[in-house]
Every structure is written in C-alpha cells, then in structure tokens.
Amino acid sequence: MLIDPKDPAVASEVREWTDGQAAHWGYVPNYAAAFASRPDVARAWTTLNLTVRDGMDRRRFEIATIAAAQALQNTYCNLAHSKFLRDVCKDEASMVALATDSPSETLDAADHAVIAFAGKVARSASAVCAADVQHLRDAGLSDNEIADIVFAVAARSFFTRVLDGMGVQADSELAQTFEPALVEQLTVGRAVGLPSPSD
Numbered sequence: 001m002l003i004d005p006k007d008p009a010v011a012s013e014v015r016e017w018t019d020g021q022a023a024h025w026g027y028v029p030n031y032a033a034a035f036a037s038r039p040d041v042a043r044a045w046t047t048l049n050l051t052v053r054d055g056m057d058r059r060r061f062e063i064a065t066i067a068a069a070q071a072l073q074n075t076y077c078n079l080a081h082s083k084f085l086r087d088v089c090k091d092e093a094s095m096v097a098l099a100t101d102s103p104s105e106t107l108d109a110a111d112h113a114v115i116a117f118a119g120k121v122a123r124s125a126s127a128v129c130a131a132d133v134q135h136l137r138d139a140g141l142s143d144n145e146i147a148d149i150v151f152a153v154a155a156r157s158f159f160t161r162v163l164d165g166m167g168v169q170a171d172s173e174l175a176q177t178f179e180p181a182l183v184e185q186l187t188v189g190r191a192v193g194l195p196s197p198s199d
Helices: 008-025 030-035 039-054 058-071 075-087 092-100 109-127 130-138 143-166 180-186
Strands: none
Touching (some): 008 030, 008 039, 030 039, 039 058, 058 092, 058 109, 075 092, 075 143, 075 180, 092 180, 109 143
16 A cells, blocks of 8 residues: 555554454455545445445446446456456356456346446546437336446445555455456456465
8 A cells, every 4th residue: 555544543443344354355455454544434335335236236236346447447346346246146257258358148238238338437427428328228227227337336436546546456365266367357457466475
C-alpha cells in the first residue's frame, strides 16, 4: 500500500472486521489495511455489497462485477470475482472465457448484454443511453434486473477506487488459486502482490 492509515481509537473495531475477513478468506486479505482508519466504512461497504449481491442472481452479479473490474482495470476484484464465478457459481467455462476474451457456449445473449452494459457503466456512465437499456430488455432482462446491474457496478466502482487509490495489490494467496497463465490474463491493472516472507 502507498499509505498506512491507522486510528488507535478504533483498533478493536478494525481487529474485529479484519478477523471476519480472515475467517472468510483463510488469511488476512491485503485490502483489510485500507480500512484501518475507518472500520465504519468497511462495515458500510460490506452491507452495501451483500445487499446488492443477495438481491440478484449470484451468477449475474459475478459476471457484471467481473466486467466492471476489467473496465476499471482492477486486478484484485477481477481475480476475486473470477474465483467466485468458478467456485461458488460452478462456472469455470464462463470464468475462463471472460478472462481470456474468448467465446464460450456457457455465455448466452443475456450474459453478453450484461457484460457490455456493465463495462459501459463502469467506464462512462454518462454515456449510457436508451439503446443500451433496450438491448438488455431485448435480451430478456427486466428494468429491475437492469437496475441491479447498475447497483453492482456502482458499488464495485467505490471499492476498486479505494484499493487502487491506496495502492493495494491483490493477494498472492488469491492468485495461487489460478494457473499462472490465467493470472496473467486476469491481471488488468496493478500487479499481484508478492508473497510475504513467511509464505
């Protein structure tokens, strides 16, 4: 990280949040340090992210989030959500297709419409027009489902800007869950962090 934010007054809250992240990942993720001065922001972010995620189809959430992470050039989120698409959604074929920009029978017209729309919202939300929305409707999405994609991308934009703005690198432990060649494809921004000396 480029900075080292801390607030001794909230150290116990930070430890509680960090412990929760470690329980989820099996190690303390690098992004935990970014919230060391504001555990309240970390908790608010977690609530927002889970509220958005749990209100929509999980696979669609992951696809939209990956598309946003790629458009925002954030390696950390691209790796993490590629892992979730592969492991939680059991869709390795789509994960590989998104990582390598290759065709896949597992990605249908609705998926492609979501990918294009999420990427555009991430890159240039003010350029989104009625035709973009209509393309999603034509692919079978309701207006509520379209709103969910916007929510997912907007939430991801916050998190990627926090990580990249502070210089947070993706965890080496996360990268090690992929083949090296795929890690290279998934690296769309900052390089993956080096393993700690104890690894």
